[in-house]
Amino acid sequence: MANCEINGEFTDQIPKWDRKTKADGNEMGDVIEKLINNDVNLRNREELMTGERQATFSAAGWGDGPPYTQVVQVEGMKDTYKPIPMFVDDGTDEADSKSRKKSYGCISHFDSAEGSVTATCRFKKPTADCTVNFKGV
Numbered sequence: 431m432a433n434c435e436i437n438g439e440f441t442d443q444i445p446k447w448d449r450k451t452k453a454d455g456n457e458m459g460d461v462i463e464k465l466i467n468n469d470v471n472l473r474n475r476e477e478l479m480t481g482e483r484q485a486t487f488s489a490a491g492w493g494d495g496p497p498y499t500q501v502v503q504v505e506g507m508k509d510t511y512k513p514i515p516m517f518v519d520d521g522t523d524e525a526d527s528k529s530r531k532k533s534y535g536c537i538s539h540f541d542s543a544e545g546s547v548t549a550t551c552r553f554k555k556p557t558a559d560c561t562v563n564f565k566g567v
Contacts, residue, residue, distance in 0.1 A: 439467050483507065484518060486561045487549050489533065497538070498551040504542075504564065511542045513564035520561050529558035540564075 445461060485502040492498040507513070517534045521527030533556035540562075541548045547564065 435463060437467055439471065481506070481566065483513075483564050484561055485547055485564065486559055487533075487537075487556070488559050489557055492551065492555050495555065496551070496553055498536075498555045499548055501543075501546050501548045503545060504547045505545065507542050507545055507547055507564070509543045511566060513540070513542060513547075513566040515540050516563045516565060518561040518563050526558075530560045532556075533558040534560040534562065537562075 447461070483504050483506060485504050487500050487502055491500045491502075493500065517531060519527050519531065521530050536551045536554045536556045537549045538552040539550055541550070549562075
C-alpha cells in the first residue's frame with residue numbers, strides 16, 4: 431500500500447483478473463490502487479454522512495423579498511455538500527415551539543457554500559427564529 435497513490439477517487443472501471451492476466455507488478459498494482467482508492471472514497475463518504483452542524487435563522491435576519499433569504503455561517507460546510515436539513519424544536523413553551531416550526535415551514539430550500547448555508551423562503555417571511563440541524567456536514 432505504501433507504493434499506491436491514494437487520491438480518494440471512486441471508479442467502477444476495475445479490470446478483472448483471470449488466468450490470462452500478466453503477473454506484472456505494475457499492471458496488478460494499478461488495479462490494487464483503484465480498489466484502495468474506492469475504499470478511501472467510501473470511508474470519506476461515510477464520515478461525511480455522520481457529521482452534523484446546527485444553525486439558527488433569526489426572524490430579524492431575513493432580507494427583503496420575496497424571495498426572502500438569509501445566510502448563516504456553518505463551520506465545516508462546503509459548497510459541494512448536500513446536507514439534509516432537520517427542524518430542531520428548541521422552543522421554550524408550546525406557543526414558542528409552534529411559531530418556530532411554522533417559520534421552518536416557510537423555508538423553501540437551502541443552498542450550501544464554503545462555510546455557510548443560505549435559506550430561501552419563496553413566498554412567506556418567517557416571523558420567529560428557527561434552528562436547523564444539518565446532517566452530512
